[in-house]
Amino acid sequence: MRxxxxxxxxxxxxxxxxxxxxxxxxxxxxxxxxxAAPVTSTDWMVTAAxxxxxxxxAQVLRDGGSAADAMVAVQAVLGLVExxxxxxxxxxxxxxxxxxxGETTTLDGRETAPMAATPTLxxxxxxxPMGFFDAVVGGLSVGTPGTPMLMEEAHRRWGRASWxxxxxxxxELADDGFAVSLRLAELVTGDAERLAVAPATAAYFxxxxxxxxxxxxLRNPAYAATLRALAAxxxxxxxxxxxxxxxxxTVRDAAQPGVLTMDDLAAYDVVERPxxxxxxxxxxxxxxxxxxxxxxxxxxxLAMLEYHDIAAMGPDDPEVxxxxxxxxxxxxxxxxxxxxDSDFVPMPKLLDGAYLRDRAMLLSGDDALPEVSAGxxxxxxxxxxxxxxxxxxxxxTSHISIVDGDGNALSMTTTIENGFGSRLMTPGGFLLNNELxxxxxxxxxxxxxxxxxxxxxxxxxxxxxxxxxxxxxxxxMVVGSPGGSRIIGYVAKTIVAHxxxxxxxxxxxxxxxxxxxxxxxxxEEGTAAEGLGEALTAMGFETNVRGLTSGLHVIxxxxxxxxxxxxxxxxGVAIGE
Ligand code: GLY
Numbered sequence: 356m357r358x359x360x361x362x363x364x365x366x367x368x369x370x371x372x373x374x375x376x377x378x379x380x381x382x383x384x385x386x387x388x389x390x391a392a393p394v395t396s397t398d399w400m401v402t403a404a405x406x407x408x409x410x411x412x413a414q415v416l417r418d419g420g421s422a423a424d425a426m427v428a429v430q431a432v433l434g435l436v437e438x439x440x441x442x443x444x445x446x447x448x449x450x451x452x453x454x455x456x457g458e459t460t461t462l463d464g465r466e467t468a469p470m471a472a473t474p475t476l477x478x479x480x481x482x483x484p485m486g487f488f489d490a491v492v493g494g495l496s497v498g499t500p501g502t503p504m505l506m507e508e509a510h511r512r513w514g515r516a517s518w519x520x521x522x523x524x525x526x527e528l529a530d531d532g533f534a535v536s537l538r539l540a541e542l543v544t545g546d547a548e549r550l551a552v553a554p555a556t557a558a559y560f561x562x563x564x565x566x567x568x569x570x571x572x573l574r575n576p577a578y579a580a581t582l583r584a585l586a587a588x589x590x591x592x593x594x595x596x597x598x599x600x601x602x603x604x605t606v607r608d609a610a611q612p613g614v615l616t617m618d619d620l621a622a623y624d625v626v627e628r629p630x631x632x633x634x635x636x637x638x639x640x641x642x643x644x645x646x647x648x649x650x651x652x653x654x655x656x657l658a659m660l661e662y663h664d665i666a667a668m669g670p671d672d673p674e675v676x677x678x679x680x681x682x683x684x685x686x687x688x689x690x691x692x693x694x695x696d697s698d699f700v701p702m703p704k705l706l707d708g709a710y711l712r713d714r715a716m717l718l719s720g721d722d723a724l725p726e727v728s729a730g731x732x733x734x735x736x737x738x739x740x741x742x743x744x745x746x747x748x749x750x751x752t753s754h755i756s757i758v759d760g761d762g763n764a765l766s767m768t769t770t771i772e773n774g775f776g777s778r779l780m781t782p783g784g785f786l787l788n789n790e791l792x793x794x795x796x797x798x799x800x801x802x803x804x805x806x807x808x809x810x811x812x813x814x815x816x817x818x819x820x821x822x823x824x825x826x827x828x829x830x831x832m833v834v835g836s837p838g839g840s841r842i843i844g845y846v847a848k849t850i851v852a853h854x855x856x857x858x859x860x861x862x863x864x865x866x867x868x869x870x871x872x873x874x875x876x877x878x879e880e881g882t883a884a885e886g887l888g889e890a891l892t893a894m895g896f897e898t899n900v901r902g903l904t905s906g907l908h909v910i911x912x913x914x915x916x917x918x919x920x921x922x923x924x925x926x927g928v929a930i931g932e
Pocket of ligand 1: 770
C-alpha cells in the first residue's frame with residue numbers, strides 16, 4: 356500500500372511554480388512533457404483540485420466508504436477552500452459507473468432558471484444584450500442551486516457511510532480555519548473590484564478592505580453552521596428554512612436584484628439521465644448529455660478523428676492538430692446551433708455514425724477549413740430551425756475523479772460558473788452561482804430563435820464533460836476538467852493522449868494544450884505548443900498564444916492498477932492506496 360501526491364511539474368502560473376521548484380523538470384524535446392510518474396494504487400484513488408479536499412475524500416475511502424461518499428466529503432471541503440470554483444450555491448454533473456451492475460448513468464444537478472425568468476433576462480431596455488460582467492455580478496444571474504441535492508441523491512443511491520459524518524472534515528476546517536492558498540489569494544486580488552460590490556462578499560474576501568493573503572488563516576463559521584444543518588437534516592435544511600431564506604434575500608436584495616424565490620428552491624430536483632456514449636477505438640466514451648453539450652461535442656470530435664490515423668502521426672505532427680482543430684470547429688458549429696436543454700429543445704441525432712462520417716470527410720484536405728457551419732444531422736423529432744449561438748463561458752469550475760475499493764467510478768464536474776460566481780455571499784457562508792449567464796443573452800438572430808435562450812425552468816447549456824471511458828464494459832479512464840467551453844478540448848485531447856499516444860495519465864494531463872472552438876487556435880503559453888504555431892498558421896489557422904488553465908483530474912485503470920493524474924496548472928493532487 357502506498358500513499359502519494361501527484362507532483363506539479365509544468366511551470367505556468369506562480370502557484371504551480373512553487374510546487375514545481377521542488378522537483379525541477381527535465382527539458383522536454385517534443386510536445387510530450389517530462390513529468391513525474393503518476394500516483395499509482397491498487398485499491399482506490401481520488402483526484403481533486405485541492406489537497407485538503409482530496410484528503411477528506413481519501414479518508415472516507417480508507418474507512419471503506421464508496422466513491423459517492425468520498426465525493427460528498429470532497430465537495431464539502433472544495434466549497435470552503437476553493438470557493439471561487441464550486442460549492443453549495445452552484446451546480447454539477449456526475450457520471451457513475453456501478454461495478455455491481457456494470458451500468459453507467461448520470462445525475463444532472465444543473466442550476467435551473469427561476470420561474471420568473473424571461474427570455475429577455477439579460478437584455479437592456481433597448482433589447483440589446485447586457486455586457487457580460489454587468490449580467491454576472493448580482494442576483495440576475497443566479498439559478499436555483501443543484502449541488503447540495505446532487506450530493507444527497509448520489510449518497511442515497513450509492514453511499515454506504517453515514518451521511519452526517521461526511522461533513523466532519525469540512526466543518527472542522529471551516530471552524531478552525533485553513534491556510535489561504537496562493538491560487539485563491541491571487542484570484543481574490545485579481546477580482547477585488549467585483550468582490551467589493553456586495554458587502555457580505557467584501558467582508559469575507561477583502562477583510563478590512565484588503566484582499567486575502569496567501570497563508571492567512573481563513574475561517575467560515577457560517578459555512579460550518581450550514582454544513583451542520585445539512586449533515587443533521589439533509590437538503591431540506593438547504594432548500595427550505597433559514598438557509599433558503601438567506602439565499603433568496605441575497606438574490607433579491609442585491610444591487611442588481613434577481614428573480615429567485617422560495618418556490619424555485621422548493622421545486623428543485625436532480626434528474627437522472629442516460630449516459631451519452633460515443634465509440635472511440637474500441638472504447639465507449641460516456642458522459643453527460645444535455646443540458647450539457649459535453650458528451651455530444653467530445654463524442655463528435657472523437658468520432659471524426661476515428662477516420663484518420665492520429666495514433667500513427669503522434670502529438671508533434673501539425674497534421675494531427677489540423678484534424679483535431681477542425682473536427683472541434685465542426686462539432687462546435689453543431690453545438691452552437693442545436694445543443695441546449697433537451698427537456699425544452701428536441702435535438703437531432705448528433706452522434707449518428709453516417710452523419711459523422713460525412714462530417715469527417717470534410718477534413719480530408721491539407722489546410723484549415725476556410726469556413727465551418729452546422730451540419731444537417733438526421734432526426735426523428737427535432738427542432739432544427741435555430742440560429743447559431745456562441746454564449747460566452749469563462750473558465751472556473753472544478754473536477755473530481757474517484758474510483759473506490761469496489762471498483763465503482765465517479766466523474767463529477769462542479770461549478771458556480773465564473774470565478775466567484777455572481778459575487779454574492781449568502782448568510783450561509785457560500786457563494787451563489789451566475790450559471791444563468793450560460794444561456795444565450797439574445798433570444799433570436801435575424802428573426803430565428805436560439806435554442807439556448809433563457810426560459811423559465813430551463814437549464815442553461817453547459818460544456819462540462821465529466822467522462823468515463825469504458826473498454827469491454829469496464830472503466831479504463833475517469834476524466835474531466837474545468838475551463839468553460841475549452842473543457843471539451845481539454846477532455847478530448849487527454850483521451851487521445853492516453854489512448855492513442857500511449858502517454859501515462861500524468862503526462863496526458865500535463866500535455867500542453869492546443870484548443871480550437873470557433874476558428875482561432877489557442878496555443879498554451881510558455882509550452883511547446885507555441886512551437887506549432889508557425890505550421891498551423893501556414894495551414895490557414897489564426898493562432899493565439901495564451902494561458903490555458905485547465906484543471907484535469909484523471910484516473911486511468913489498467914487491470915488492478917489505478918493511476919492518478921492531477922493538473923499541474925492548478926493545486927490539485929491524486930491520492931491512492
Ligand atoms: N459554467 C461552465 C459550464 O457549465 O460549462
